[in-house]
Amino acid sequence: MSADTFFSINTGSTEPIYRQLIEQVRRRVASGQLSAGQEIPSVRELAQALAVHPMTISKAYSMLEAEGLLERRRGLAMRVAARHERAQPAADRIELLRPTLEHAAAEVQQLGLPSSKALALFKEILASHESGEP
Amino acid sequence: MSADTFFSINTGSTEPIYRQLIEQVRRRVASGQLSAGQEIPSVRELAQALAVHPMTISKAYSMLEAEGLLERRRGLAMRVAARHERAQPAADRIELLRPTLEHAAAEVQQLGLPSSKALALFKEILASHESGEP
Amino acid sequence: MSADTFFSINTGSTEPIYRQLIEQVRRRVASGQLSAGQEIPSVRELAQALAVHPMTISKAYSMLEAEGLLERRRGLAMRVAARHERAQPAADRIELLRPTLEHAAAEVQQLGLPSSKALALFKEILASHESGEP
Amino acid sequence: MSADTFFSINTGSTEPIYRQLIEQVRRRVASGQLSAGQEIPSVRELAQALAVHPMTISKAYSMLEAEGLLERRRGLAMRVAARHERAQPAADRIELLRPTLEHAAAEVQQLGLPSSKALALFKEILASHESGEP
DNA sequence: GTGGTCTAGACCACT
C-alpha cells in the first residue's frame, strides 16, 4: 500500500494527528477499503511519508490495536484484524457520517445561510472529490 | 440574549472550548445574527450556562476583542464592535462553510459512500435544524 | 491518595511499566478500593513517586480512559468513571486471578514440585502479605 | 521428546518468547524432568511446533548453552549438559517458585480477595493440572 | 526490516 497517498493529515488542525489517523483507519475498515488481513504501512514508512515522528504513528496504531481493529504480529507489519472480515453495510456507514454533518448544519445555521446554498456547495465539492482532485 | 441557547460547546471534542466560542461568534457576526452594538452574555453568565470555567469564556472574549469583533466597556457588558455594522454578503459567508464541507466530503470518500446518500442525509439534517430542533 | 504507597512497579520485569499500572488500577477498581468519582494521583505526582517519566504514567491513564475506566476532566485530575459505581462481586473478581494461578501451576509442574508444597508456600506468603509486610 | 507438548508459549504476553523457553528449560532441568545427556527438540522442529521463527528458538538455545545448561554437538541435536546430572533438591526448587507466588499474592490483595478463596482456587487448579489436562 | 518502551523536554489548553 502506498503510504503517502492513503493517509493524509492536517497539522494545522486542533485534532491531534494520531486521532486523525485513527479516524481514517476506522472509516477505511468500515468501508472495506481496508479488509481483514491486509497490512497497513509500517510505522517508520508512514512517519516519513507524513513527516511526523514515528511515535505519533505508533500511538495511533496502538490504540487501534487496543480497540481490536488491528492485529500486532511480533516483528511483522501490523494488519487489519481477522474479525473485520467484511465492510459494514452502507446503512451503518452512513451513520458514521451523521455527527460531521450535524456539525456542518449547525455552522450553516450560525452563518444564516439557506439550506439550498449549503446543499449546492456540498454537491459541488463531492463532485470534485469524485472526479479525482480534492 | 439567552446565554444557554445561543452558544453551544462540545466538551468531548479536541477543539478547545474557547476556540469553539470564537468561531461561533464570528459566524453570528458574519450572518448579522449579532450586529453592531448588540450586547453579548457576560463572562459569568455564560460560564455558568455552559458549565465552563469563567476564564475560558474570558479568553475567548479577549481574543475576539483583540480581533476587533467585540468592544469592551468598563463596567458594562461587551458588545459587538461598531465597524461590524452589517452582515457579510451571502457569497462571502458561504466560503466560510467550505472547509467544513471539504472535510465532510473526505469522510464520505473514506467511508465509500455514494454522494447521493451523503447529500440526502445532509438535506435531512438541515431540514430538522431549520424546523427548530437540532 | 498517597501516590507512593498505592501503586508499585517493578522496573526489572519484562512487563512494561505502563501495563503494570493499568493492571493495578483495574484490580483496585474491581475490588472497590478505587470507586466511582475517586481521584487518582496526578501524572506528575505519580511519575515523581515512582521515579518514572510522566509520559509513561500518562500512557497508562490514557489507555484506561479509552477503556472507560477513568474519566478525563479538562484541567483537573482524572478520576474513576461514574459507571464503576460498585465493586465487582467476589465471584467475578476471583476469575481475574485465575490466569495468574494457572501460570503458577504450570511452573509447579515444570519444577516437579508436589502440590502440597506449593500450596504451603502460597499460604505462607499470603499470610505475610496480610500481616502487613510483603 | 515430543516438541509440541513439552514446551508451551504465550505469544500474547509481553514476556519475550525466547525467555519463556529459557525459563521452562531451567525448571525442567532443576526438576530432573530433563536430565544430563537428554536430547532436546531441534530448532526447526520446535519452531514449527510452536509456530515461531527458528531464530527465536535458536537464541534461547544459545543462551542456555552460554549458561552451561545445554551442550551443542556439531551435526547432532543439542542435549542437557553433563554437569546437570541430578535434579536440585526440592527445598531449592521451591524457592524458584517464590517470586511467582509473591506476585500472585500481591494481586490477591489488590483484588481484595480473602486468602482462603485464593488458596482454594489454587488448589483446584493444581489438581486439574495433576490429573492431566491443564 | 518490523513494532515497543522509555526518557528528556518543549509547548498547549484548561482550572
Added chain:
DNA sequence: GTGGTCTAGACCACC
C-alpha cells in the same frame, strides 16, 4: 496546578 501532544533519540525483541 491539571492532562495532552509532539519531537528527538536510545535501546529492546523479533522476523
